[in-house]
Amino acid sequence: MAKLTYIKQASQLLCMDGGRGPRKGREMSRLGVIADGSVIIEDGVIAFCGSDTLAELFMGSISKEALEKVEVIDARGMVAAPGLIDSHTHAVYAGSRENELEMRLHGAKYLDILKQGGGILSTARQTRAAAEEALVTEAKSRLDRYLLHGVTTVEVKSGYGLTVEDELKQLRAIRSLDRNHHVDVISTFMGAHAIPPEYAGRPDDYVKLVIEEMLPTVASLGLAEFCDVFCEQGVFDISQTARIQEAATALGLKLKLHADEIAEGFGGAELAAALRSVSADHLLKVSHTGIEALASSGTIAVLLPGTALFLMETPAPARALIEAGVPVALATDCNPGTSPTCSLPFVMNAACLTMRMTPAEVLTACTINAAYAVGRASSIGSLEAGKKGDVVLFKADNYKQLQYYYGMNLVDTVIKNGEVVVKGGMLVG
Numbered sequence: 001m002a003k004l005t006y007i008k009q010a011s012q013l014l015c016m017d018g019g020r021g022p023r024k025g026r027e028m029s030r031l032g033v034i035a036d037g038s039v040i041i042e043d044g045v046i047a048f049c050g051s052d053t054l055a056e057l058f059m060g061s062i063s064k065e066a067l068e069k070v071e072v073i074d075a076r077g078m079v080a081a082p083g084l085i086d087s088h089t090h091a092v093y094a095g096s097r098e099n100e101l102e103m104r105l106h107g108a109k110y111l112d113i114l115k116q117g118g119g120i121l122s123t124a125r126q127t128r129a130a131a132e133e134a135l136v137t138e139a140k141s142r143l144d145r146y147l148l149h150g151v152t153t154v155e156v157k158s159g160y161g162l163t164v165e166d167e168l169k170q171l172r173a174i175r176s177l178d179r180n181h182h183v184d185v186i187s188t189f190m191g192a193h194a195i196p197p198e199y200a201g202r203p204d205d206y207v208k209l210v211i212e213e214m215l216p217t218v219a220s221l222g223l224a225e226f227c228d229v230f231c232e233q234g235v236f237d238i239s240q241t242a243r244i245q246e247a248a249t250a251l252g253l254k255l256k257l258h259a260d261e262i263a264e265g266f267g268g269a270e271l272a273a274a275l276r277s278v279s280a281d282h283l284l285k286v287s288h289t290g291i292e293a294l295a296s297s298g299t300i301a302v303l304l305p306g307t308a309l310f311l312m313e314t315p316a317p318a319r320a321l322i323e324a325g326v327p328v329a330l331a332t333d334c335n336p337g338t339s340p341t342c343s344l345p346f347v348m349n350a351a352c353l354t355m356r357m358t359p360a361e362v363l364t365a366c367t368i369n370a371a372y373a374v375g376r377a378s379s380i381g382s383l384e385a386g387k388k389g390d391v392v393l394f395k396a397d398n399y400k401q402l403q404y405y406y407g408m409n410l411v412d413t414v415i416k417n418g419e420v421v422v423k424g425g426m427l428v429g
């Protein structure tokens, strides 16, 4: 007998309808709002999404036996949206770096801290020293926080191991989280996150290790779906990045790129576009030609306004990107150095207040466009029959309130694959 979950009469149901590729320009404002909307989930998969009048008819067509198994969720006074998707994180790591916040408040620069062996290298030391189980345990509590903030799918990168064994350890931890937590976890290999100290002064040797040992091992074990590189002045240059990404493509991995975060005119966006990367991320310093290249390649700009805020930098030019026709997604960048948060709703607030994205654009950026950014648009990111039964209910009269009440968590209920996992703002079970 099928298990039915009937989410009934949300004050606004945001369907987001998928199809046709990531949303650009004005399409980013199309939410498919239905007043008094309902969703019916059958065995974890959406069977119906639409007005409650039609939902009642749908229920009328179901046999009496099946109806005894229905769980009804009263969504009156709530906004229902697809489970949120965090499309860029480094959520598996050990330790914390609050000391660096203090250093930066006194004027130290992020890349200078890295050059002196801090930053990513400090987290790499702590992650190398941690047992795989400890990494999983710490990250599990981060995934719990994600659920409490309405997030049902998270992309996670490696890149704090920086040896073959330690990168594999991080990737195995990511896989274990996907298998053992309600949140779906998508894995990205990012061995090229920093040059480890044992390769100081000979970055090309490290690039060789990434290309000749790390990538083939990761691909043969099926431990990652994407490959990402920190393409930045003093980290991996354009030619090193291109070599790594070409090798990853040849092994069947899809691409993401940390592009144009810190140095002006570095050309990361242009490279991401040329390599047909699924996404180019950060883009604080993207140039006009970079924006044009992204628009013509269809590469998704994954913007991280929480990171810009935490680094006290001017955020990415979201308006220029949207106006040029680049599809935009938003993500937390959850990591111990530049964005220690699991609150995607806070990042959504920051996108409005610091980059002037509208509430509708922000919702598109964390649902259907984020689904495209993680290669999952056929199964998540919108409320449509056949997609996963991942739904979040916010305590709000309308979707604009989600960005109006900033810094507050309005998530009331989270349904993952048709199962209630957060109720009244608390984890279930």
Ligand SMILES: N=CN[C@@H](CCC(=O)O)C(=O)O
Pocket: 090, 119, 120, 123, 230, 258, 261, 307, 333, 335, 336, 337, 338, 339
């Ligand atoms: N910029 C590079 N990587 C991360 C930061 C990682 C860290 O500082 O630990 C980012 O996306 O912000």
Ligand SMILES: [Zn+2]
Pocket: 088, 089, 090, 258, 333
């Ligand atoms: Zn990142």
